[in-house]
Amino acid sequence: MEPRLLLPLLLLALGSGAILKQSESKEAWGYVQVRNNAHMFWWLYYANNPTKNFTELPLIMWLQGGPGASGCGFGNFEEIGPLNTKLKPRNTTWLQAASILFVDNPVGSGFSYANDSSAFAKDLATVASDMLVLLKEFFKSKAEFQTLPFYIFSESYGGKMTAGIALELHKAIHAGSIKCNFSGAALGDSWISPLDSVLSWGPYLYSTSLLDDKGLTEVTAAAKEVMDAVNKKDYALATQLWSKTEEIIEQNTDGVNFYNILTKQAPTLKEPEHEAIYLMRLYQRHVEHLHKDQLSDLMNGPIRKKLKIIPDSVKWGGQSETVFTNMAGDFMKPVIDIVDQLLVANVNVTIYNGQLDLIVDTMGQEAWVRKLKWPKLEQFSQQKWKALYVRPESTETAAFYKSYENLAFYWILRAGHMVPADQGEMALKMVRMVTQQKP
Structure with missing residues (x-):
């Protein structure tokens, strides 16, 4: 791995042209070969920060969901990076x-790629193993980060991957194979227990007037089929029935948006020409929309030119569907037990969730x-939550926490x-609280 350390190029759009301007923040990026024919990209x-050097702040690794979505693309330009998709400062x-490490994982997401069809990850164990190879190489080459607090923040399926990665990282640190100051994992709207999400869809939609009695009955019946499959550990069937449940919800709610129930922006599904039609529909609904045209044009155009190391054969997000389908057998498996192991090992675990999310609703x-x-769950449960405000003078409650x-x-x-993306100020405040920074 030969990372580059450069002053970033801040692209400022001016009509149809653009000029390049240097900013004060430094960047580095590179590839790590994590297995034969398997290459992961990091940025x-x-x-x-105007008053602090990077050595006084933590390092956060951000993991996107899917599986198959790109943290270097979506998380970076749509959510928490320095620039938005129009290349304007966020x-x-x-x-x-914090310093931010974006990683395109699993292999095949974003600019990460596989040279052979057998190199795609099929389960969480492989995803975690690949990430440990990358992190070992990263902290070895970037020794300045070895002692800084290191957190993993995530979203959606990225939370499930984070749980598995965090546990293996904790073990590796104690075994002495990786040198880093791992300080916690944050699971955002995370796919930790797929069944609990599915079972709550009906009650949540009913309570928000998006289902009537008949619709609730239909969704509940479909969710029970998913539950039966999960209880039998037939996870492939559970994934298929999960897709069916989503279709029943769309039919009963006039196409509710699974990512924000107050916005009518459900992805337009093409009729797939694929033997596993339900998998293709799931991919279109939950991964393809993260590779929308504007972002795809940006990543495969100006960003590719800036990075200079992306192989000609690699298209950003070009293998994302393959990533998703290869992980289908693992998709509905819960990882509650892994979160338990993290807590018992005294790893700091943060759960955060958006009020208007449906796909991974708070219920x-x-x-x-x-x-x-x-x-210690009982003591946690007995705590009274506290209201949070974006700033001291605010009067509108932005969040609760305990x-x-x-x-x-x-x-x-x-x-x-x-x-x-929806509540940027509150999310940033949460980051400072989780990483124990004063306002």
Whole structure:
């Protein structure tokens, strides 16, 4: 791995042309071969704070969902990076509070790629193993980050991957194979317990007047089929039935947006020409929309030219469908037990969720938290949540949170699935709280 350390090129659009301008923040990026024929791309931004050097702030790794979505693309330009998709500065970039390491994972997401069809990950164990190879190489080459607090923040399926990666990283640090100061994992609208999400869809939509009695009955019946398949550990069937449940919800709600119930922007599904039609529909609904035209044009145009190391044969997001289909057998498996192991190992775990999210609604998150076997769960549950405001003079409640020892939960109001995109100021405040920074 030969990362580049450069002053970033801040592209400022001027009509049909553009000029390049240097900013103060530093960047580095590169590839790591994590297995034979498997290459993962990472992109690091050093913290850009007016009063603090990056050595005084933590390092955050951001993992996107899907599986198959690109953190270097979507998370970077749509949510928390320094620039938006129009290459304008973002007021709520997390670089104000931390250095950010974006990674395109699993292999095949974003600019990451596989040279052979057998190299795509098929389960969480492989995803975690690949990431540990990358992190070992990263911290070895970027020794300045070895002692800084290191957090993993995530979204959606990225939360499930984060849980698995965090546990293996914790073990590796104690075994002495990776040198880093791992300080916690944050699970945002995370696919930790797919079944608990599915079972809560009907009640959540009914309580928000998006289902009537008949619709609730239909959704509940479909969710029960998913539950039966999961209980039998037939996860491939559970994924298929999950897709069917989503279709029933769309039919009964006039196409509710699974990512924010107040916005009517459900993806337009093409009729797939694929033997596993339900998988293609799932991909179109939950991954393809993260590779929309404007972002795809940006990543395959100006960004590719800037990075200079992307192989000619690699198209940004070009293997994302393959990533998704290869992980289908693992998709509906819960990882509540992994979160339990993290808590028992005294790893700091933060859960945060958007109030308006449907796909991973807060009711479902609360349901799996109640299933934790962590000995201190009762004390956590007894805590009274506290209201949060974006700034001291604000009068509008932005979130609630509660914590006990190494578990914290944030309820982010007026946010959907992509919390930083919907409520950027509150998300940034949460980051500072999780990483123990003073306002």
